[in-house]
Amino acid sequence: MAHITERENYLMLSRGEVPHWVPKMTYGYDKSGRYPAATGMVACSVIPRQRPEPGKPFKDFWGIEYTPTEETGNAALPTPGKFILKDIRKWHEVVKAPDLSDVNWELTCKRDLDNLTFDRNETALTFGTHVGYFQLLMNFMGFTEGLCAMYEEPEYVKEFMEYLCDFFTTITENVIDYYKPDILNCTDDMATANDPFVSVEMYRELVKPYHARQMNVGADRGIPVAMHNCGRCEEYIQDWMDFGVKYWDPAQYMNDLVAVKENFWKKYNFSIVGGYDLHYPANHPSVTEESVREEVRRLIDTLAPGGGYVFAGGALGAIGDKDVERVNGWIFDEVDTYGRNFYNK
Numbered sequence: 465m466a467h468i469t470e471r472e473n474y475l476m477l478s479r480g481e482v483p484h485w486v487p488k489m490t491y492g493y494d495k496s497g498r499y500p501a502a503t504g505m506v507a508c509s510v511i512p513r514q515r516p517e518p519g520k521p522f523k524d525f526w527g528i529e530y531t532p533t534e535e536t537g538n539a540a541l542p543t544p545g546k547f548i549l550k551d552i553r554k555w556h557e558v559v560k561a562p563d564l565s566d567v568n569w570e571l572t573c574k575r576d577l578d579n580l581t582f583d584r585n586e587t588a589l590t591f592g593t594h595v596g597y598f599q600l601l602m603n604f605m606g607f608t609e610g611l612c613a614m615y616e617e618p619e620y621v622k623e624f625m626e627y628l629c630d631f632f633t634t635i636t637e638n639v640i641d642y643y644k645p646d647i648l649n650c651t652d653d654m655a656t657a658n659d660p661f662v663s664v665e666m667y668r669e670l671v672k673p674y675h676a677r678q679m680n681v682g683a684d685r686g687i688p689v690a691m692h693n694c695g696r697c698e699e700y701i702q703d704w705m706d707f708g709v710k711y712w713d714p715a716q717y718m719n720d721l722v723a724v725k726e727n728f729w730k731k732y733n734f735s736i737v738g739g740y741d742l743h744y745p746a747n748h749p750s751v752t753e754e755s756v757r758e759e760v761r762r763l764i765d766t767l768a769p770g771g772g773y774v775f776a777g778g779a780l781g782a783i784g785d786k787d788v789e790r791v792n793g794w795i796f797d798e799v800d801t802y803g804r805n806f807y808n809k
Contacts, residue, residue, distance in 0.1 A: 471588040474502035474774065475646060478688035478710040480733035482771035486764055486803030489713060489737055493778030494796040495789065502774065503588040503647060503690075508639055509576050510567055511593065516540050518782075525562060528603050534782045542603045549604040552613035555624045559604065561631040564638075573642030590690060591645035593632045596652025597625050597674045598661070607661075614662060614670055621670050629674040636681045647690050648682030650675055650709070655695030657718050664699050676707040683708030690737075698724055705732050713737035714776050721767060729772035739763045740777025740795070746787040751779075753794050760798040768806055775799045 474487040487502040488494070494501070507513060512525040516532035521543055523529050528548060532540035549558045580589075594600065601624065602610040614621050636648070652675065654661050662670075679689045688710035693700070698719040701712070705728075715721055715738040728734035740763055744751055760775070767773040778795055781788035 489776040588646040592649030655697035
């Protein structure tokens with residue numbers, strides 16, 4: 465058999481093909497280096513980004529303040545009590561996108577590709593621009609005011625979303641033919657562990673049109689879309705089919721993943737990426753090597769038959785935490801042994 469790369473194996477799923485082995489998305493958890501990651505991100509340098517330091521607040525280019533925490537591996541959330549948009553009716557006084565009129569797109573994209581830290585022949589190139597239209601509204605306003613705005617002032621929310629979409633879609637349209645990504649990423653965390661934040665009807669009215677407009681830049685070129693949406697959000701999946709979504713990460717355990725695969729894999733070439741949740745801190749007594757490996761095997765046995773599944777998940781914690789590194793070592797070693805040979809059994 466000719467050499468198949470992680471990239472090629474991963475992209476087989478978007479065409480409805482059974483891969484040669486269970487692909488994995490690592491989110492940076494896997495430090496073994498035994499195999500390249502199946503997919504990696506390219507960041508557009510037109511969008512200013514700051515590398516966070518644990519506990520040190522910083523502002524993004526919109527002016528939203530975030531505070532990262534050591535316990536979450538340096539992940540950052542908007543600083544409580546410092547939301548900068550108080551009244552959605554005055555969004556245009558606060559929300560100011562950078563001017564893109566003088567950008568040299570060809571030079572920018574060349575520089576971005578030159579700065580990649582992975583071999584795109586081995587690893588699929590994924591391109592995304594932001595944390596999500598819904599999530600940005602919450603970041604500007606906080607959940608209380610943001611959700612109230614969606615209910616009380618939907619027309620102003622649409623204006624706000626349209627403005628953001630104009631900005632991000634302009635970037636996508638200008639870079640996509642230079643990057644030539646394998647995957648276009650759509651991110652929007654719109655659910656808790658129990659339920660979506662908003663109804664399907666409200667999603668269709670106030671968020672989906674902007675997901676679709678930006679993602680169709682890729683879908684119209686035949687580029688598969690990956691949807692990043694945490695929590696129990698399976699109600700939205702049917703709507704994602706309208707703008708080319710082929711991968712859903714992280715598809716978390718609180719969704720009925722067996723039913724999702726049954727309903728969407730063969731009909732839409734739609735793959736579940738995830739399913740693994742540790743439930744406990746990495747240093748919890750119940751987290752043993754055998755229990756971790758057994759859960760990896762159970763997930764693969766349940767979700768991988770016939771294709772349509774990518775392993776994703778791992779232990780979270782402070783960067784350099786030895787318990788976290790040890791548990792993730794067990795997880796990805798089991799994926800690389802059991803999952804690597806799964807379709808050869």
